[in-house]
Amino acid sequence: MNVLEFTALVGAGALAAGFLGALTGLGGGVVIVPLLVLMGVDMKYAMGASLVSVIATSSGAAASYVKEGYSNIRIGMFLEIATTLGALTGAYLAHIIPTQALSIIFGMVLLISAYLSYRTLPRQHGTEQPDPLAVRLRLDSAYPIPEGKQPYHVHRVPLGFSLMYLAGCLSGLLGIGSGAFKVLAMDQAMRIPFKVSTTTSNFMIGVTAAASAGVYLHYGQIVPALTMPVTLGVLIGSLLGAHVLMGAQTRMLRRVFSVVILAMALQMIYKGFTGKL
């Protein structure tokens, strides 16, 4: 295979990964890493390329989401303290943990992501009492609905903050955006409306990934020949996905995506155990 073919192949895979990632709010990273590993790229390089592409996806899609008025900048900023600290920890751990163990962890995280996006838990909000801490931190806000603005209250801030540290940790450890875990923390723990959770999560992913990207760069995990097609592919794919997202049936999409993730998770775990990396 020559450079031209390699670049085209990686670019096409990245395009698909970015598209799926944006549609589901889970990010392209969870798809592109197993895909590159499948192509025979060392996982450390795959993580570096994925992490940079995650910044592009997040910033590119956030540009449109922010305009829609769904994402909450205060929630994002506050929780980014936790995610960036976690990202530093994770990126450092990624440097000292053997690649095979990383692969197994990656597979398991994928399985959990698939599970999280498959199940739909009952949620109730809107009628609840405000949480004093959330009020103090000015996290409560409103999001646009056809009839106007729907106010919401944020709950269980310390739990959400801790989960965000863990999400940041996973992002740095595996070179992914860890959107599923950020959404879990906001949607389930803090009871933030789903649309606000996914868009704010997307918004935070770029800052989180930038924190670990510095560490990855220093350790030489970011290779230009690989990261170029990955980043451009994922970016274009995610922009296409973001356009389709508006008004799409997210529940159905998440279910379709879960199946893809499941297959990739098993591949990563298998590779980790057999050592074929």
Added chain:
Amino acid sequence: MSEPSRYSGPSDERVERIISGLLRIGVITSALIVFSGGLLYLLHDGRQPAPNLGQFKPEQLRSPAHIWGEAVALQPLGLIMFGLLLLIATPVVRVIFSVVAFALQRDYLYVLFTLLVLAILLYSLFSGYLTGRGAAEAMFFPPWPLVWC
């Protein structure tokens, strides 16, 4: 969104619009640079055998100074890396802007939060080169990193 009137300065909606624009400019600029570098790379080395990435060996082109030097010399891989660095810097610029925006709104609690995030980001990006050690290991996580994660 509708904050009490004791907050002056630009409204949240206006700040969000500006942030949205910043992100878009950052991503487009860096993508164009990465694309140009990639085009040069393919023109120069397109027929060469694909890089062997099966075994991890740290990339040598990684310090900002080295990348800048290669980029101004119009070396294809240097240009790509420069574009990628700009991309990594985009969220940092966003955070810097947020500090200013919250300060204009006199929302000092969030100025503090945002400065904290900015400090962590700058620490990640630069501490490794200042100390010659990995960013995170330099001072943040001495021997107890496993307790942290």
